[in-house]
Amino acid sequence: MAQQVQQQADRHSPLGLTEEDLLAMHRTMVTARLCDEAQFRLNRQGKAPFVVPVSGHEGCQVATAWPMQRGKDVFVPYYRDMAVCLVAGMTPKDVFLGVFGKADDPSSGGRQMPAHWGSRRLGIITGSSPIATQIPHASGIAYAMKYRGQDAIVGCWFGDGATSEGDWHEALNFAGVHDLPIVFVIENxxxxISVPLSKQAGVSDLSIRAEGYGFTGQSVDGNDVFACYRAMFEAVDRARSGGGPTLIECRTYRFHPHTSDDDDRTYRTREEVEEARKRDPILQFEAYLQQSGVTSEDKIEALRGELKEEVDRAVDEAWNAPDPEPDTALRHVFAEEG
Ligand SMILES: Cc1ncc(C[n+]2csc(CCOP(=O)(O)OP(=O)(O)O)c2C)c(N)n1
Known part of the structure; x- marks a missing residue:
């Protein structure tokens, strides 16, 4: 082990990440994974009508959300971005208030579907269900920031499928024309759902599309936390210092079906999923943490137990929280009298 400690190249210090940062990032990734497992259990118990899994994406989500400044920058996530929202400041209880559609759900007070994240307080912009509609909003927000001379940037996340939408191309073109302070992150x-990338795009490297809009693009291994962090850190720095937009493609994999309503056996072999699980970003990060002496297998095991209890408590508290009052069902839909 001591020998392994010496052999492990230091990947975090050159990026300005401390051991405390690494442990906090790890904690967030494991929390997201455990929330995912809990929401699937609740779905099978009939308590959670619809869930959108994050498992597999935690590494690239945490790594790309990390360089953003909380309370200052604006997060424009899509439905799969539970871990992005945990970095932005949401809690497991917030996640489950949304899953159960409770009155105190920070995203919409139980009016939106679960996983339609939003919080004015945390600077998370609420998205709608049609794919890619948040991306022109993100460019518009970045335009407003630049116009007002604000010291802030926008991070905008979406899947590979979103890059086939007209909204996506319009938003990136607008960002390139106006040199906006924004980072676009593809979680490829x-x-x-069932449509493979080869039927979505004529290119296999989605980041090269940035060139068509006049800015930089980069593809990285989405299971490699350090590669994702570095790409985002540089992109955030570029956006903040007036250097314009960046497109980052994180190559990742989702371990579960698209949602709790999907059966992925119809379009992916079990072997393919098992192969992808071997590249689990959390396991890879944990291997690094152990080999560089930041933590140990025992401590990881203890942390999982602690976080599992925290998530179970969040589930109970959210389940026991009040439902929205039925007579408020039309609030924010029609103007109210008086
Ligand atoms: C405009 C539009 N078309 C189709 C759908 C149905 N739909 C919901 S999620 C989804 C897949 C999007 O895939 P991707 O952007 O790659 O993200 P992923 O779910 O894989 O993370 C589709 C087609 C939709 N919501 N909106």
């Missing part, structure tokens, strides 16, 4: 998990 190779499928838009």
């Amino acid at each position: 998990n190779l499928y838009a």
Whole structure:
């Protein structure tokens, strides 16, 4: 082990990440994974009508959300971005208030579907269900920031399927024309529900599309936390210092079906999923943490137990929280009298 400690190249210090940062990032990734496992259990118990899994994407989500400044920058996530929202400041209880559609759900007070993240307080912009509609909003927000001379940037996340939408191309073109302070992050998990990437795009390297809009693009291994962090850190720095937009493609994989309503056996072999699980970003990160002496197998095991209890408590608290009052069902839909 001591020998392994010496052999492990230091990947975090050159990026300005401390051991405390690494442990906090790890904690967030494991929390997201455990929330995912809990929401699937609740779905099978009939308590959670619809869930959108994050498992497999935690590494690229945490790594790309990390360089953003909380309370200052604006997060424009899509439905799969539970871990992005945990980095932005949401809690497991917030996640489950949304899953159960409770009155205190920070995203919409139980009016939106689960996983339609939003919080004015945390600077998370609420998205709608049609794919890619948040991306022109993100460019518009970045335009407003630049116009007002604000010291802030926008991070905008979406899947590979979103890059086939007109909204996506319009938003990137607008960002390139106006040199906006924005970072676009593709979480390329190779499928838009059942449609494989080869049927979505004539290129296999989605980041090269940035060139068509006049800015930089980069593809990285989405299971490699350090590669994702580095790409985002540089992109955030570029955006903040007036250097304009960046497109980052994180190559990742989702371990579960698209949602709790999908049966992925119809379009992916079990062997393919098992192969992808061997590249689990959390396991790879944990291997690094152990080999560089930041933590140990025992401590990881203890942390999982602690976080599992935290997530179970969040589930109970959210389940026991009040439902929205039925007579408020039309609030924010029609103007109210008086
Ligand atoms: C405009 C539009 N078309 C189709 C759908 C149905 N739909 C919901 S999620 C999804 C897949 C999107 O895939 P991707 O952007 O790759 O993200 P992923 O779910 O794989 O993370 C589709 C087609 C939709 N919501 N909106």
